[in-house]
Amino acid sequence: MSTPLPATAAPSYLHDGYSLWSWITSHDHKRIAILYAVSITAFFFIGAVAAGLIRLELVTPAADAVDADTYNRLFTAHGVIMVWMFLIPSIPSVFGNFALALMIGARDLAFPRLNLLSWYLYAGGGLFTIAALLLGGVDTGWTFYTPYSSIFSNSHVIMTLLGVLIVGFSSILTGLNFIVTVHTLRAPGMGWFKLPLFVWAIYATSVILVLATPVLAITLLLLAAERIFHIGLFNPALGGDPLLFQHLFWFYSHPAVYIMILPAMGVASEIIPCFARKRVFGYKFMAFAIIGIAVISFLVWGHHMFVSGQSVYASMVFSVLSFMVAVPSAIKVFNWTATLHKGSISFTAPMLYALGFVILFLQGGLTGLFLASLSIDVHVTDTYFVVAHFHYIMVGGSVMAYLGAVHYWWPKMTGRMYAESWARVAALIIFAGFNLTFFPQYLLGYEGMPRRYHTYPDQFQVLNILSSSGAAVLAIGYMLPLLYLFWSLWQGKHAPDNPWQATGLEWQTSSPPPVHNFDHLPDGSAEPYDYTPDRAVQQ
Amino acid sequence: MSAGLTLLPPSASAAARGTDALFLTLVGLSALLTCIFVGLIVIFCYRYRRSARINRDNPPSHARGLEAAWTIAPLLLFLVLFAWAARDYAVQSRPPKDAMQIFVVAKQWMWKAEQPNGRREINEIHIPVNTPVKLIMTSQDVIHSLFVPAFRNKRDVVPGRYSTIWFLADRAGEYLLLCAEYCGTDHAEMKGRVIAMQPEDYARWLEDGATHPGLAERGFRLFREHGCMGCHAAASTVHAPELSGLLGRRVHLSDGRNLIADENYVHDSIMEPQKDVVAGYDPIMPSFKGQLDEEEIMAIIEYIRALNPDQTTGERR
Numbered sequence: 001m002s003t004p005l006p007a008t009a010a011p012s013y014l015h016d017g018y019s020l021w022s023w024i025t026s027h028d029h030k031r032i033a034i035l036y037a038v039s040i041t042a043f044f045f046i047g048a049v050a051a052g053l054i055r056l057e058l059v060t061p062a063a064d065a066v067d068a069d070t071y072n073r074l075f076t077a078h079g080v081i082m083v084w085m086f087l088i089p090s091i092p093s094v095f096g097n098f099a100l101a102l103m104i105g106a107r108d109l110a111f112p113r114l115n116l117l118s119w120y121l122y123a124g125g126g127l128f129t130i131a132a133l134l135l136g137g138v139d140t141g142w143t144f145y146t147p148y149s150s151i152f153s154n155s156h157v158i159m160t161l162l163g164v165l166i167v168g169f170s171s172i173l174t175g176l177n178f179i180v181t182v183h184t185l186r187a188p189g190m191g192w193f194k195l196p197l198f199v200w201a202i203y204a205t206s207v208i209l210v211l212a213t214p215v216l217a218i219t220l221l222l223l224a225a226e227r228i229f230h231i232g233l234f235n236p237a238l239g240g241d242p243l244l245f246q247h248l249f250w251f252y253s254h255p256a257v258y259i260m261i262l263p264a265m266g267v268a269s270e271i272i273p274c275f276a277r278k279r280v281f282g283y284k285f286m287a288f289a290i291i292g293i294a295v296i297s298f299l300v301w302g303h304h305m306f307v308s309g310q311s312v313y314a315s316m317v318f319s320v321l322s323f324m325v326a327v328p329s330a331i332k333v334f335n336w337t338a339t340l341h342k343g344s345i346s347f348t349a350p351m352l353y354a355l356g357f358v359i360l361f362l363q364g365g366l367t368g369l370f371l372a373s374l375s376i377d378v379h380v381t382d383t384y385f386v387v388a389h390f391h392y393i394m395v396g397g398s399v400m401a402y403l404g405a406v407h408y409w410w411p412k413m414t415g416r417m418y419a420e421s422w423a424r425v426a427a428l429i430i431f432a433g434f435n436l437t438f439f440p441q442y443l444l445g446y447e448g449m450p451r452r453y454h455t456y457p458d459q460f461q462v463l464n465i466l467s468s469s470g471a472a473v474l475a476i477g478y479m480l481p482l483l484y485l486f487w488s489l490w491q492g493k494h495a496p497d498n499p500w501q502a503t504g505l506e507w508q509t510s511s512p513p514p515v516h517n518f519d520h521l522p523d524g525s526a527e528p529y530d531y532t533p534d535r536a537v538q539q
Numbered sequence: 540m541s542a543g544l545t546l547l548p549p550s551a552s553a554a555a556r557g558t559d560a561l562f563l564t565l566v567g568l569s570a571l572l573t574c575i576f577v578g579l580i581v582i583f584c585y586r587y588r589r590s591a592r593i594n595r596d597n598p599p600s601h602a603r604g605l606e607a608a609w610t611i612a613p614l615l616l617f618l619v620l621f622a623w624a625a626r627d628y629a630v631q632s633r634p635p636k637d638a639m640q641i642f643v644v645a646k647q648w649m650w651k652a653e654q655p656n657g658r659r660e661i662n663e664i665h666i667p668v669n670t671p672v673k674l675i676m677t678s679q680d681v682i683h684s685l686f687v688p689a690f691r692n693k694r695d696v697v698p699g700r701y702s703t704i705w706f707l708a709d710r711a712g713e714y715l716l717l718c719a720e721y722c723g724t725d726h727a728e729m730k731g732r733v734i735a736m737q738p739e740d741y742a743r744w745l746e747d748g749a750t751h752p753g754l755a756e757r758g759f760r761l762f763r764e765h766g767c768m769g770c771h772a773a774a775s776t777v778h779a780p781e782l783s784g785l786l787g788r789r790v791h792l793s794d795g796r797n798l799i800a801d802e803n804y805v806h807d808s809i810m811e812p813q814k815d816v817v818a819g820y821d822p823i824m825p826s827f828k829g830q831l832d833e834e835e836i837m838a839i840i841e842y843i844r845a846l847n848p849d850q851t852t853g854e855r856r
Contacts, residue, residue: 068724068725068727068728069724072721072723072724072726139723139724141721145681145682145720145721147680147681147682147698148681148682148721148722148723152647152680152681152723153723236697236698236699236700237698237699239811241699242682242697242698242699243697276587278598279598279600281599281600281601282600282601282602282606283600283601284601285601285606285610306628307684307693307694307695308695308697309694309695309697309700309702312628312629312632312633315628316625316628316629319621319624319625319628320618320621320625323617323618323620323621324614324617326613326617327610327613327614327617330609330613331606331609331610333576334576334606334609335606337576337579337580337583338599338605340579340580340583340584340587341583341587341598341599342587342595342596342597342598342599343583343587343595343598344587344588344589344595345583345584345587345588345589346588346589347584347588355580355584358580359576359577359580362572362573362576362577363569363573366568366569366572366573367569369565369568369569369617369620370562370565372617372620372621372624373561373565373620373621373623373624374624374625374627374628375557375558375561375624375625375627375628375631375691376558376561376562376565376624377624378558378628378631378691378692378693379558379688379691379692379693381693381719382684382686382693382719382720383719443546446546446547446548446562447548447688448548448686448688448715448717450686450717450718450719450727451721452721452726452727453726453727454726454727455727455728456727457715457730533587533595533598
């Protein structure tokens with residue numbers, strides 16, 4: 001730091017020791033958030049390289065860039081890394097860790113040591129996954145369907161399973177920590193309906209993490225038992241049932257989709273009111289919608305299995321429940337839109353990301369209706385239509401919101417301002433590149449191109465070229481924030497305590513915050529999002 | 540097609556056009572909703588931009604009536620969509636009773652089909668148009684999924700059980716046949732063709748290839764070679780269930796359960812005879828696991844199906 005700190009101020013958390021050791025043994029939720037931020041960024045770029053190679057291979061119908069076995073390992077690595085090493089921990093572990101305690105006026109999470117253990121579990125699990133990759137990879141797809149994964153695959157299935165299992169425990173402990181923190185450490189006066197919606201979203205996500213992740217752990221252990229000890233669970237040759245695996249896997253993995261999207265909804269609900277200078281529209285509806293989504297998310301897993309051979313009646317129940325989960329999601333889009341009405345809107349980078357999130361989430365949600373419709377799902381399941389749909393939710397939704405959160409809380413986390421014009425340009429490039437990459441995939445899917453295809457019939461080439469060129473634009477878009485954010489750490493302007501004139505408690509402390517967050521215990525009795533259009537932002 | 544930019548792939552059945560109708564309705568609905576919401580976002584962002592001088596008095600923070608309306612309206616719309624799609628799905632899931640049957644065995648990485656008269660094909664399935672065709676499918680190894688985009692239909696092909704898919708092609712032609720469930724190294728090469736022909740062409744084609752014995756004929760031979768007749772023949776001294784007219788019959792089991800005998804039941808009875816023992820019989824049947832492959836079991840099932848209820852096991856048709 002070039003400017004000396006005022007003698008009276010408590011040292012910021014960034015200045016509480018400079019050695020690597022002081023970071024990797026820190027119990028401070030803010031430092032642990034930074035540890036997560038660094039590690040998930042590394043995983044994001046590893047997963048992105050795999051995606052880049054996939055798109056490169058698919059430029060032509062024939063096999064040329066990589067061979068079939070390599071291709072299968074690439075899409076598996078992409079899926080495993082992006083789901084478990086990036087998306088699931090992304091917003092909860094970085095911004096849940098950094099902002100949650102600050103937003104409710106707490107000095108730290110309820111269990112600081114457990115929090116550090118969570119990061120070690122995450123990093124350890126990640127290393128197993130990387131080791132599996134370096135030893136030759138795994139080729140089952142991130143879904144590990146049996147009996148392919150339990151007997152037929154000659155790749156590092158067990159090593160990858162172990163990695164995912166360990167990362168799962170990190171999720172469980174983090175979720176537990178957040179739940180206890182929200183219950184016990186809210187500032188005086190902060191009732192449940194005074195919580196920022198981000199806190200509601202992280203709370204609901206944590207409940208899913210704690211309830212669903214153990215099922216994943218059990219499923220993976222059963223799969224390992226079949227693979228290693230030949231205990232017949234899923235393999236029909238041993239008397240097992242392959243569909244049982246799918247039920248167990250999706251019982252976790254469908255709620256996991258909401259683990260990835262609920263925090264993103266929370267982020268949008270922070271950013272949009274702040275830059276529209278308006279109270280979020282229908283606060284209580286928004287909070288209840290979050291809870292509604294979390295509950296129904298446990299009851300829709302069978303919509304992944306409409307053609308697998310489950311009974312017609314089961315499929316109908318899962319279909320109608322899948323439509324039900326779309327209702328609270330629709331409410332959220334309506335309310336974000338209504339929040340803009342009579343606002344005083346400024347288009348900072350976080351706001352651009354948040355608006356991009358709403359538009360792309362709307363697209364992903366609408367195509368979700370296609371997939372919930374039984375007869376259409378029969379045609380498009382396991383095609384690129386599904387690939388496009390979940391990328392609109394996961395990348396268009398979650399990653400856009402994650403980047404929005406990075407920019408929104410960057411001044412608070414680092415004490416520096418990022419380069420605003422660069423950030424706006426990057427947001428627009430990412431939005432354009434994303435649509436160019438994934439929109440053609442909807443068309444490809446309805447045309448009938450199956451997913452996980454290394455080669456494809458000639459008629460699919462034009463759309464594949466469009467998609468791959470979009471991926472190139474997207475790659476540039478993702479590199480930009482890495483560069484200008486890194487640059488801002490040294491060259492950025494010093495950030496004021498509340499650069500956005502935002503209302504949350506996290507903005508009442510200094511940027512970056514002191515080790516114990518607040519010099520005085522903050523008052524939590526203010527209404528959330530108490531914005532008025534006339535109180536303009538000083539930029 | 541060559542441009543690759545058509546919205547809809549070729550269709551070859553009424554069911555496919557039904558799916559397209561719902562799909563296009565949803566495309567229209569999505570376009571409308573996108574226009575409304577993206578339009579509103581753009582309008583609000585322009586009208587209420589920071590520098591605009593505009594009346595911002597009394598901004599609403601909530602509106603119970605409006606919120607209730609936009610909760611209930613999508614709910615009702617979604618229920619209509621559900622009912623429409625579910626009706627089509629129910630039709631797709633239930634093959635007509637008179638459907639012609641073709642057996643399909645999937646294995647890494649090929650499709651093997653066996654026509655009713657025993658003509659065998661690899662990566663091709665010939666079918667007559669304007670005739671309901673039911674495929675009875677199983678897998679020799681991992682899960683595959685039979686996908687014909689022109690019929691807008693697919694079905695997982697799972698080892699250890701039979702799954703069925705049916706269609707009624709109404710346009711002659713060649714259609715892409717794909718594997719849609721990831722099944723290992725050459726998943727993307729597990730492609731083939733469905734060739735829909737006029738019934739008379741199909742009949743001619745079928746006759747051309749009738750050099751092999753029919754499927755039931757082959758089943759009879761296997762039935763004899765594997766010694767099944769030693770117990771199941773009417774004249775046998777061993778007490779074993781009579782098999783004629785078995786498929787579709789209600790079977791009472793020794794543990795009190797009862798079921799309708801279908802292909803899965805016969806398959807399991809051959810491979811895992813202790814699983815469903817018929818009431819009144821001793822569990823003495825040995826397992827034929829490892830001795831019969833999926834295609835052979837299908838042939839035996841076809842032989843059993845071909846036995847009339849008034850015939851006894853062991854007789855030739």
